[in-house]
Amino acid sequence: MSKQLNLTLSIWRQENAASRGRFETYQAKGIPDDASFLEMLDIVNEGLISEGELPIEFPHDCREGICGTCGVMIDGRAHGPELGTATCQLHMRKYNDGDTIVIEPWRATAFPVIRDLVVDRSPLDAIIQAGGYISAPTGTAPDANEIAVPKEVADSAMDAAACIGCGACVAACPNSAAQLFTSAKLWHLNSLPQGQPERFKRAEAMVETMEQFFGSCTNHGECTEACPKEIPQDFIAYLNRDFVKSKRVNRTMASRS
Amino acid sequence: MAAPTAANQGHTSSADRPLRATPRSLPFPFSLYQTSVGKKWVMAITGLMLIGFVVVHMIGNLKLYLGVIELDGVSDYDVDHYAHALRELLVPLVPHGVVLWIMRLGLIAGFGLHIHSAYSLSRSNMVANQAYESKRDWLAANFASRSMRYTGVIVLLYLIFHLADLTWGRADWFEHGEVQSNVVNSLSNPLVALIYILANIAVAIHIYHGMYSMFQSLGINNPSYNWLRQGAARSLAIIILIGNISFPLAVLANIIEFDPSLITAGY
Numbered sequence: 076m077s078k079q080l081n082l083t084l085s086i087w088r089q090e091n092a093a094s095r096g097r098f099e100t101y102q103a104k105g106i107p108d109d110a111s112f113l114e115m116l117d118i119v120n121e122g123l124i125s126e127g128e129l130p131i132e133f134p135h136d137c138r139e140g141i142c143g144t145c146g147v148m149i150d151g152r153a154h155g156p157e158l159g160t161a162t163c164q165l166h167m168r169k170y171n172d173g174d175t176i177v178i179e180p181w182r183a184t185a186f187p188v189i190r191d192l193v194v195d196r197s198p199l200d201a202i203i204q205a206g207g208y209i210s211a212p213t214g215t216a217p218d219a220n221e222i223a224v225p226k227e228v229a230d231s232a233m234d235a236a237a238c239i240g241c242g243a244c245v246a247a248c249p250n251s252a253a254q255l256f257t258s259a260k261l262w263h264l265n266s267l268p269q270g271q272p273e274r275f276k277r278a279e280a281m282v283e284t285m286e287q288f289f290g291s292c293t294n295h296g297e298c299t300e301a302c303p304k305e306i307p308q309d310f311i312a313y314l315n316r317d318f319v320k321s322k323r324v325n326r327t328m329a330s331r332s
Numbered sequence: 333m334a335a336p337t338a339a340n341q342g343h344t345s346s347a348d349r350p351l352r353a354t355p356r357s358l359p360f361p362f363s364l365y366q367t368s369v370g371k372k373w374v375m376a377i378t379g380l381m382l383i384g385f386v387v388v389h390m391i392g393n394l395k396l397y398l399g400v401i402e403l404d405g406v407s408d409y410d411v412d413h414y415a416h417a418l419r420e421l422l423v424p425l426v427p428h429g430v431v432l433w434i435m436r437l438g439l440i441a442g443f444g445l446h447i448h449s450a451y452s453l454s455r456s457n458m459v460a461n462q463a464y465e466s467k468r469d470w471l472a473a474n475f476a477s478r479s480m481r482y483t484g485v486i487v488l489l490y491l492i493f494h495l496a497d498l499t500w501g502r503a504d505w506f507e508h509g510e511v512q513s514n515v516v517n518s519l520s521n522p523l524v525a526l527i528y529i530l531a532n533i534a535v536a537i538h539i540y541h542g543m544y545s546m547f548q549s550l551g552i553n554n555p556s557y558n559w560l561r562q563g564a565a566r567s568l569a570i571i572i573l574i575g576n577i578s579f580p581l582a583v584l585a586n587i588i589e590f591d592p593s594l595i596t597a598g599y
């Protein structure tokens with residue numbers, strides 16, 4: 076038999092981007108401790124619906140830590156108290172009976188609240204659209220292992236590719252900078268052979284799009300702590316390097332065309 | 333941009349609303365300075381320059397401890413010999429004082445760029461950020477990283493005070509070029525000594541996070557020496573702190589003194 080928890084929740088409610096939000100207090104009674112954090116919110120919502128009230132909107136989709144849809148500020152930490160864990164992978168067994176939990180949406184000027192805990196993260200999509208792809212014609216699919224990639228490079232690209240784009244790095248950053256997200260997306264492609272032809276175009280386009288929406292990095296390091304995939308800040312240094320180089324390289328390229 | 337409809341309740345994508353317009357593109361390298369990453373680069377390079385200055389300045393000041401020595405038949409405080417030598421750098425290739433002024437102009441330019449990039453980045457960060465209504469639980473940000481704006485302003489105010497105090501001369505005891513006597517006259521006032529001590533604590537805190545950030549901003553990052561960064565930044569900040577606050581303390585404790593009878597007519 077699992078234990079049952081009685082919790083006090085302080086949750087941000089807001090009708091839409093234009094309206095003013097406020098914290099509402101809810102009593103969550105008899106929450107099984109093997110429920111996930113989002114299942115706990117489901118239970119609270121069922122209670123609200125049965126009382127004829129509007130349920131609390133919160134972002135979620137896969138609920139297995141791979142899609143990047145979930146993400147809220149829990150007691151002042153992005154994705155809650157467990158390091159390297161997305162909100163959907165957080166479980167109520169980490170809490171004690173009688174705890175108070177404060178839940179707030181991600182905050183950044185580029186992430187306006189859509190409703191309650193759901194924010195609009197489309198500027199992250201704009202960054203991907205600026206260069207997070209490979210468009211050079213590559214012909215038919217090459218045979219497996221035809222393009223040799225050193226193991227270390229493949230590992231580091233894979234670490235970067237682990238980013239699920241949840242936006243916790245922006246949410247945790249005192250400057251609302253999207254450096255960790257952008258650098259992960261950039262390094263994923265820029266470190267691999269297939270990414271080389273467009274490397275510097277990509278660096279310039281993605282960073283400049285990022286800067287239209289987000290602040291800049293002052294090396295606090297909150298992003299890595301918040302990241303459910305624990306993306307290292309080393310990638311931010313690689314972004315800085317590739318971007319500055321891109322300004323020079325792209326200028327040379329332009330003079331050749 | 334999608335027109336508001338009843339279905340989307342007037343909601344348009346926030347990707348349609350950049351916080352910053354793309355500026356008219358200037359030629360390289362100015363185009364770099366138009367971006368935040370480029371400004372961070374400038375901040376790191378000028379920061380390195382300014383740290384270099386602070387370290388050399390502190391080492392020069394250590395001469396205050398050496399007292400009077402005789403050089404070329406002139407008996408004077410060692411720090412005054414040093415101040416004189418600074419003005420004579422590369423003489424007779426260039427006139428008296430010129431090299432010192434070139435270094436000063438470099439520092440003024442470095443300070444100007446450092447302050448301008450800091451101001452401009454802070455402004456855009458403030459626009460991009462929205463404060464949380466609930467209490468944040470910081471995991472990695474520390475006092476130094478979160479107070480850079482404030483320690484930076486303190487350092488600037490202190491710099492102006494310090495120039496007025498010991499370069500331009502704010503009181504009648506000031507005598508141009510007489511370093512030992514000016515330092516002792518200024519710092520023997522406990523209130524002034526306290527200003528110097530507090531300001532140098534801010535300098536050390538600012539340098540600690542600056543030194544730690546610099547390599548990251550410049551994209552110089554190698555996982556094999558990253559473990560050194562924190563310790564190196566902390567050691568440098570502590571060395572600068574100890575060196576610099578030792579001067580006011582030593583004057584108050586009469587370890588650094590000025591006795592006009594010990595020197596022959598100066599330069």
Ligand code: FES
Pocket residue numbers: 134135136137138139140141142143144145146161162163164239
């Ligand atoms: S819901 Fe998909 S990552 Fe959490």
